[in-house]
Amino acid sequence: MFSVRGAHTRLHPTALVRGFSSKMLADPSQKYRPYKPIQLADRQWPSRVTRSAPHWLATDLRDGNQSLANPMTIPQKTQIFELSLQCGFKEIEVAYPAASDTDFAFVRGLIEKKMVPDDVWLQVLTAAREDLIRRTVDSVAGSKLAVIHMYNATAPTFRDVVFRNTMEETIALAVKQTELVRKLTDECSAKTGTHFRYEYSPECFTQTEPEFAVEVCEAVKKAWGKAGSDYENKIIFNLPATVEVAPPNHYADQVEYFCRNISEREKITISLHPHNDRGAGVAAAELGLLAGGDRVEGCLFGNGERTGNVDLVTLALNLYTQGVAPNLDFSDMQHCIDVVTQCNDLPVHPRHPYAGELVFTAFSGSHQDAIKKGFESQTKRHAAAAAEGKPQYWDMPYLPIDPADIGCNYEAVIRVNSQSGKGGIAYIVKQHMQLDMPRRMQIAFYQVIQDIADREAREMSIEDITTAFRKTYHLGSQHEGRLALRSFKVSTVEGSSADDADAPRRFDGTVTVDGVPRVIRGDGNGPLSALLDALRENLDVDLHIREYTEHSIGQGTSVKAASFVELTDPKADPRDKSKAWWGVGIDSDIAGSGLHAVISAVNASLGDRALPELKLNVGYSTRSGPADVASKVLNGLQLEIPRRMQAAFFEVVQRAARETNNEISADKLVELFRRTYFRAAQKVQLGGFKAEQTSADGRRRLEVELAVEGASKQVVGEGNGPLSALLAGLQSQVDGNIVLREFSEHSIGEGADVQAASYIELQFTSNDGAKRSAWGVAVDEDITASGLKAILSAFNGLDVPLKN
Numbered sequence: 001m002f003s004v005r006g007a008h009t010r011l012h013p014t015a016l017v018r019g020f021s022s023k024m025l026a027d028p029s030q031k032y033r034p035y036k037p038i039q040l041a042d043r044q045w046p047s048r049v050t051r052s053a054p055h056w057l058a059t060d061l062r063d064g065n066q067s068l069a070n071p072m073t074i075p076q077k078t079q080i081f082e083l084s085l086q087c088g089f090k091e092i093e094v095a096y097p098a099a100s101d102t103d104f105a106f107v108r109g110l111i112e113k114k115m116v117p118d119d120v121w122l123q124v125l126t127a128a129r130e131d132l133i134r135r136t137v138d139s140v141a142g143s144k145l146a147v148i149h150m151y152n153a154t155a156p157t158f159r160d161v162v163f164r165n166t167m168e169e170t171i172a173l174a175v176k177q178t179e180l181v182r183k184l185t186d187e188c189s190a191k192t193g194t195h196f197r198y199e200y201s202p203e204c205f206t207q208t209e210p211e212f213a214v215e216v217c218e219a220v221k222k223a224w225g226k227a228g229s230d231y232e233n234k235i236i237f238n239l240p241a242t243v244e245v246a247p248p249n250h251y252a253d254q255v256e257y258f259c260r261n262i263s264e265r266e267k268i269t270i271s272l273h274p275h276n277d278r279g280a281g282v283a284a285a286e287l288g289l290l291a292g293g294d295r296v297e298g299c300l301f302g303n304g305e306r307t308g309n310v311d312l313v314t315l316a317l318n319l320y321t322q323g324v325a326p327n328l329d330f331s332d333m334q335h336c337i338d339v340v341t342q343c344n345d346l347p348v349h350p351r352h353p354y355a356g357e358l359v360f361t362a363f364s365g366s367h368q369d370a371i372k373k374g375f376e377s378q379t380k381r382h383a384a385a386a387a388e389g390k391p392q393y394w395d396m397p398y399l400p401i402d403p404a405d406i407g408c409n410y411e412a413v414i415r416v417n418s419q420s421g422k423g424g425i426a427y428i429v430k431q432h433m434q435l436d437m438p439r440r441m442q443i444a445f446y447q448v449i450q451d452i453a454d455r456e457a458r459e460m461s462i463e464d465i466t467t468a469f470r471k472t473y474h475l476g477s478q479h480e481g482r483l484a485l486r487s488f489k490v491s492t493v494e495g496s497s498a499d500d501a502d503a504p505r506r507f508d509g510t511v512t513v514d515g516v517p518r519v520i521r522g523d524g525n526g527p528l529s530a531l532l533d534a535l536r537e538n539l540d541v542d543l544h545i546r547e548y549t550e551h552s553i554g555q556g557t558s559v560k561a562a563s564f565v566e567l568t569d570p571k572a573d574p575r576d577k578s579k580a581w582w583g584v585g586i587d588s589d590i591a592g593s594g595l596h597a598v599i600s601a602v603n604a605s606l607g608d609r610a611l612p613e614l615k616l617n618v619g620y621s622t623r624s625g626p627a628d629v630a631s632k633v634l635n636g637l638q639l640e641i642p643r644r645m646q647a648a649f650f651e652v653v654q655r656a657a658r659e660t661n662n663e664i665s666a667d668k669l670v671e672l673f674r675r676t677y678f679r680a681a682q683k684v685q686l687g688g689f690k691a692e693q694t695s696a697d698g699r700r701r702l703e704v705e706l707a708v709e710g711a712s713k714q715v716v717g718e719g720n721g722p723l724s725a726l727l728a729g730l731q732s733q734v735d736g737n738i739v740l741r742e743f744s745e746h747s748i749g750e751g752a753d754v755q756a757a758s759y760i761e762l763q764f765t766s767n768d769g770a771k772r773s774a775w776g777v778a779v780d781e782d783i784t785a786s787g788l789k790a791i792l793s794a795f796n797g798l799d800v801p802l803k804n
Ligand SMILES: CC(=O)SCCNC(=O)CCNC(=O)[C@H](O)C(C)(C)COP(=O)(O)OP(=O)(O)OC[C@H]1O[C@@H](n2cnc3c(N)ncnc32)[C@H](O)[C@@H]1OP(=O)(O)O
Pocket: 063, 066, 096, 098, 099, 100, 126, 127, 128, 129, 132, 151, 152, 153, 162, 163, 203, 242, 305
């Protein structure tokens, strides 16, 4: 679904190298201590449900940034800031301003260039140190809304090891520096009008004694001294799982304990800041919200220290799939991915929830089958719901969210490899070829794909599958099989009434057999059985129909019919799968699609089996082909008929010879050629013509006198030359469209007796889209007259009525 995303991690020379020197312990209790559960017997959070979105704080530009090997540049930070706004974040931790000139300048730039919308809070982080606090407050001076976020570690290990502070000293530090923040922000507000909120983090909250965390925060709240009960004035207590060291239910207990024991809860925003060391950051945030959290701090796609901050994309979309508006917009997920991967120089994992390139893809057969059925049933369910004006609920096996909601299409929902089944392959054929294979055919085609996938040990792309389908069922001119249906006519057998629906049918058509046209005829109950009869009689192909289905493709005037047929060998055991062949036909005409499907299945059955040759005896040759016939015409008439016309005349000869036991003499053949193309008693004949040049660019105007069944008719046309001018003239006289498909000429004889021979193929398309073509031939001393006569000869062959 998604392209390979963004940049990839490069292993730094000093990155962790995994070796063999350490070993896992048989008894890890000798090294690691379990977390101490909180005694919260009447905990409330397990039975709550989240029904609204929390406030969100995006800390990509602070916690995310501080964890990068190469912290972001100002342009990169600007990109992430703009993306955060696009996604709908109203609170953005933009920097640790005292950390670097870049961070400080970035914050100043946002304010001075007026890049911060009026309803967006700029949050900045500082340690509890005077110099850092001063610079931090300076960084946001003049912004409309700002949050100063201060932290100091309260957990025992940090108190003992990092700060070497007692509990009292820890509280004293937090109180003293909170008072400083209060003083500096009051001064700044007075000068610049910036509205400040204050956030305090007892760092490593999850490893701090719960009672002590409450005690520190009570002291900080008192020191801040102005927490109000509206959101803009609440004090924010952030409860970070700085390092995730316990399961998420324990975090929820800690949060609920804090919420129940802190005073003036209504004046406090409880912010949750889970990290992901145990891989449960999302769960911790979700349970923490049930336990009383109001706000969640995290990063896009879970960037951040070590295993990352909690992933805000996952959290937001988890709410969305429960029908809860997250107040964040990830409609253009790919854009988010592109910006974040470029700025962080880290990839998004292919299996990352909602965003990874594989997360909406099923390779395995049973998943694909369920998804295919799910889409089919959902389409019907949605149509029914729409008709009743009810919501169209998403309920799809294996897809918790509609990929379209976050900017993905359904193209990669099903991808095929050796683990895939018939359902997935059928889904792709239906999606990309609009062909809905019958169930048993799905099984047959699955085997084709399975063989390729297994043999080549690779994924089958959509193109691989559709190409294999075209090749297997001989769809399209480049995949033509040994037999190809060129033209046909289905009529009722002589003697039966054309109105009788049950009257036997006659198939009369031309198939090419290994490239050579073969005129065949057969009778049956319907067109398909008549064709099978013709194949049995003429080509010794004896097959029966076991299954036949059809459906339409498209709508309106471009609608086509698709037919699927399974043929079997009547002499074989019906359970023998190797003696059953499927075929597919597509045609604008329903009978045509069925006939093409039969030919397609016959091709599958043929392999390289030799087919009986046509016994056509022209002159003394018992096995004459198109070239033999053409050489007889050359000998008799000095006409070098073009290649495609040889095939057309060969059909004419076969039809004629059918009446004479497939035998025809050379003279009769020449006579047949004359009769067919010179058409002595032509309906439309050339009288006179006058051509004149109409413009400097060589266009011709042609006035032609035609004799139409004896009556004279004048036709006028314009074109690049006399032939195109006559075609234009004829075009104006018919309903439908005439095009010239092929034209060639050569001379006959030499010197003063030289004559021109012209060969023309015209194609006519009637207003209902039916096509037919015909060849015409003419010989004349005048080269223009020869061409014009050949056109009229072909036109007569088309047998198109002239308008009055
Ligand atoms: C859980 C978190 O993510 S917290 C945020 C962490 N983010 C960062 O650290 C990124 C930005 N940090 C920096 O650029 C630098 O650390 C600075 C500019 C803040 C400070 O740099 P330095 O002055 O060189 O100090 P250093 O980085 O070594 O910090 C350690 C000192 O700060 C103290 N310290 C650590 N956290 C705090 C705190 N929250 N409040 C007060 N002091 C603290 C340590 O005890 C130590 O003091 P010591 O030197 O007396 O032993």
